Amino acid sequence: MTVWVLGDQLATEHGPVAERPDEPVLLIEAHSFAERLPYHPHKLVLVFSAMRHFRDVLRERGREVRYYRTETFGDGLNAYFEAYPDDEVTLMRPAGGGIDRVRALVGDAGGRLEVVANDLFCCSRESFDEWTAGKDSDGYRHEHFYRYMRRETGYLMEDGDPVGGEWNYDEDNRETPPDDWTPPTAPAFDLDEITRDVDSWVANRFDGSYDEAPYGGSWADPEPFRWPVTRQQALEALADFCEHRLAEFGPYQDAMRRESWAMSHSLLSTSLNLGLVHPREVIERAIDTYERGEAPLNSVEGVVRQVLGWREFVRHVYRRERDELGTANQLNATELLPTFFWTGETDMACLADVIDGVRRRGYSHHIERLMILSNFATTFGIDPQALNRWFHAAYVDAFHWVTTPNVVGMGTFASDVLSTKPYAASSNYVDRMSDYCGDCPYYKTKTTGENACPFNALYWDFLGRNEDRLRSNHRMGLVYSHWDDKDDQERDAIRDRAASIRQQARTGDL
Ligand code: SF4
Numbered sequence: 398m399t400v401w402v403l404g405d406q407l408a409t410e411h412g413p414v415a416e417r418p419d420e421p422v423l424l425i426e427a428h429s430f431a432e433r434l435p436y437h438p439h440k441l442v443l444v445f446s447a448m449r450h451f452r453d454v455l456r457e458r459g460r461e462v463r464y465y466r467t468e469t470f471g472d473g474l475n476a477y478f479e480a481y482p483d484d485e486v487t488l489m490r491p492a493g494g495g496i497d498r499v500r501a502l503v504g505d506a507g508g509r510l511e512v513v514a515n516d517l518f519c520c521s522r523e524s525f526d527e528w529t530a531g532k533d534s535d536g537y538r539h540e541h542f543y544r545y546m547r548r549e550t551g552y553l554m555e556d557g558d559p560v561g562g563e564w565n566y567d568e569d570n571r572e573t574p575p576d577d578w579t580p581p582t583a584p585a586f587d588l589d590e591i592t593r594d595v596d597s598w599v600a601n602r603f604d605g606s607y608d609e610a611p612y613g614g615s616w617a618d619p620e621p622f623r624w625p626v627t628r629q630q631a632l633e634a635l636a637d638f639c640e641h642r643l644a645e646f647g648p649y650q651d652a653m654r655r656e657s658w659a660m661s662h663s664l665l666s667t668s669l670n671l672g673l674v675h676p677r678e679v680i681e682r683a684i685d686t687y688e689r690g691e692a693p694l695n696s697v698e699g700v701v702r703q704v705l706g707w708r709e710f711v712r713h714v715y716r717r718e719r720d721e722l723g724t725a726n727q728l729n730a731t732e733l734l735p736t737f738f739w740t741g742e743t744d745m746a747c748l749a750d751v752i753d754g755v756r757r758r759g760y761s762h763h764i765e766r767l768m769i770l771s772n773f774a775t776t777f778g779i780d781p782q783a784l785n786r787w788f789h790a791a792y793v794d795a796f797h798w799v800t801t802p803n804v805v806g807m808g809t810f811a812s813d814v815l816s817t818k819p820y821a822a823s824s825n826y827v828d829r830m831s832d833y834c835g836d837c838p839y840y841k842t843k844t845t846g847e848n849a850c851p852f853n854a855l856y857w858d859f860l861g862r863n864e865d866r867l868r869s870n871h872r873m874g875l876v877y878s879h880w881d882d883k884d885d886q887e888r889d890a891i892r893d894r895a896a897s898i899r900q901q902a903r904t905g906d907l
Contacts, residue, residue: 398417398420398484398485398486398487398511399420399421399422399423399463399481399484399485399486399487400413400414400417400420400421400422400423400486400487400488401422401423401424401425401486401487401488402414402422402423402424402451402488402489403488403489403491404424404426404444404445404447404448404671405444405491405492405670405671405672405796406489406515406517406672407447407448407451407628407671407672407673408516408517408628408672408673408675409451409454409455409628410628410675411516411517411672411675412489412513412515412516412517413487413489413513414455417487418460420487421460421461421462421463422452422455422460422461422462422463423462423463423464423465423477423486424448424451424452424462424463424464424465425465425467425470425473425474425477426445426448426464426465426466426467426473427467427468427469427470427472427473428466428467428468428602429468429469430469430470431444431445431603432603434786434789434790435615435616435790436603436790437616437619437755437759437790437791437792437793438596438599438600438603438616438619438759439619439622439624439758439759439793440759440790440792440793440795441595441599441603442592442595442596442599442622443622443624443626443667443671443793444671445595445598445599446591446592446595446596446626447626447627447671447673449464449591449595450591450626450627451627452464453591454627454628463477463480463481465477470499470502471502471505471506474502474503474505474506474508475505475506477506477508478503478506478507478508482507484508484509485508485509485510485511486503486508486509486510486511487510487511487512487513488510488511488512488513489512489513489514489515489516489517490512490513490514490515490522491515492515492517492518492712492796492798493712493715493716493719493796493797493798494715494716494719494798496512499512500512517672517675517676518676518709518712519546519550519676519677519680519705519709520546520549520709520712520713522713522716524549525542525709525713528542528545529717536813536814536815536816536817537710537714537814537815538815538817539706539707539710539815540564540565542706542709542710543564543702543705543706543707543710544564546705546706546709547559547564547701547705550705552680552681552684552701552705553684553694553697553698553701560694561694561698565698565702566647566694566695566698566699567699569647569648569695570647570648570650570651570695570696570699571648571651571830572648572649572652573649573652573829573830573831574645574649574652574654578654580654580656580657580659580660580661581641581642581645581659581661582641583623583658583659583664584623584633584634584637584664585621585623586623586624586625586626586630586633586634588621588622591626592622592626596622616739616756619756619757619758619759620757620758623758624667624668624793625667625668625673626673627673628673628674630668630673631665631668631673631674632674632678634664634665634668635663635665635668635674635678635679635682636682638663638664638665639682639683639685639686639691639692640686640691642661642662642663643661643663643683643686643691643692643696643697643700644661644691644692644693644696645661645696646661646662646663646692646696646699646700647693647695647696647697647698647699648695648696649661650662650699650763650764651764651768651830652764652830652831653747653762653764653765653769653827653830653831653832653833654831654832655746655750655831655832655833655836658754658757658758658760658761658762659762660762662762662763663679663700664760665679666794667793667794669704669708670794670796670799676704676705676708676709679700679704680700680701680704680705683697683700683701684697684701710815711798711799711802711803711806711815712798712799714802714806714814714815715797715798715801715802716798718802718812718814718815719797719798719801721812721814722801722802722805722806722812722814723782723801723805724782725781725805725806725811725812725814726780726781726782726811727810727811727812727813727866728775728778728809728810728811728819728863728866730774730775730778730779730780730781730809730811731778731780732777732778732779732780732899733779733780733783733903734774734779734780734783734784734787735777735779735902735903735905735907736905737749737752737902737905737907738752738770738787739787740752741753741755741756742905743907744837744838744839744907745773745837745839745851745907746833746834746836746837746838746839747769747827747831747833747834747837748769748770748773750833751765751769751770752770755791755792758793759791759792759793760792760793760794764830766788766803766808767807767808767820768820768822768826768827768830769827770784770788770808771784771804771807771808771809771820772820772821772822772826772852773851773852773855774808774809775808775809775810775819775820775821775859776821776852776855776856776858776859777855777898777899777902778859778862778899779809781804781805781808781809781811782805782811784804784808784809785800785801785804785805788800788803788804802815807820808820817870817872818867818870818872818873819859819867821856821859821860822852822856823844823850823852823853823856823857824841824842824850824852824853825841827841827852828841834850837850839851841853844857844890844891844894845887845890845891845893845894846894849894851898851907854891854894854895854898855895855898857880857883857888857891857895858891858892858894858895860873860876860877860880861880861888861891861892864877864880
């Protein structure tokens, strides 16, 4: 028997690698897999460097590791079962499903496969499926799941009730920092020999170019790679977050500052999604920081909500609804992704800054993803599946089970399977939560006319275009009452301005 480890299952302390210490370990780097999309080079460096470090850590511990560098997983499995024809490999279920394809590949290679539970999450398939059983069919609701998980795990619970008396402290988590706030330093990890080798190999093999018609280009010159590639580094990143940023994470979690790409966010998503650190470790370290009086409850509850709640929720919703989410487009959005999603070349200060950060680091934080990028795409009418492919290619922490529910479900409301309303907003929101609008050539207070902020006309036009679908939504009643206040002349001007913005975006003049 051999333990087969996928590139997002790099856990030394959990799963069959830990439970079967005498069995060899198999890893396969499948290079053509990395050419399916124009991935950001940092994403490729992250995965391949972390795999090679994982191999070396196990070998240093005396473990036999069989490591294959091939074009496809099929090639790797063929080579493996040719060398070890009588072997059976044990694999944790892939996080996002797709085990049938894996079984077929192993079968085609003449091998045998044992599939075991994925131990890198807090909520098992059985537990999630039990939670959904008997629910009425109004979709999956995160708040209900989150409370279920709090009760199941006992995290931030006291005598059956939530610590502090509330399940949710979001009301305290919508502040913006004062002008003289100094952003905490984001950790960066030096490139060792393995990462340097991978970095130059990725630069030679994958040029980061993209060819989504009708555009072309590349990810240009990113900053030096900075993300944790070992468990040791991931634990350092966790400690750094809890010591230096967790206390302010809560209040500023929705804020955006031009001079701080990281704000007080944890920056742990890459480590969690590769398996370098377990979500229970993150949750328990954050709760411990709260119990020692070093971080407020609203910050720590925010972490628990994200890691125990939302992250586990989207993983299971994707597992169950991947076919629906993979094609959903309930608002019939068909616009192509504008070129500036790849180049960053737009006069819109908010979008330009966020996309520039993605080009540099393969990362932007949650609220920039939701309220700048996805908000623009939603109100502009961009094809949600095209936007999903862009997120999947651009972000270092993106895997299908991560981006698809977040982009197609929450971000663009292309499916109502896990969201009850679209996250659409005008410049009011961006101006309230960021410092972008002050330096923008567009006027945040104007909706129509020359140099009016594109978000304003797009927002109202979005409501108008989707009135049949959205007006009956009780959570949209207030915004439609404002739409009702507009006369025909104003609505026509909004439609004209939105059409002109789309045309400018198509020609690269926005
Ligand atoms: Fe973005 Fe509009 Fe503000 Fe400019 S004015 S930064 S485009 S929201």
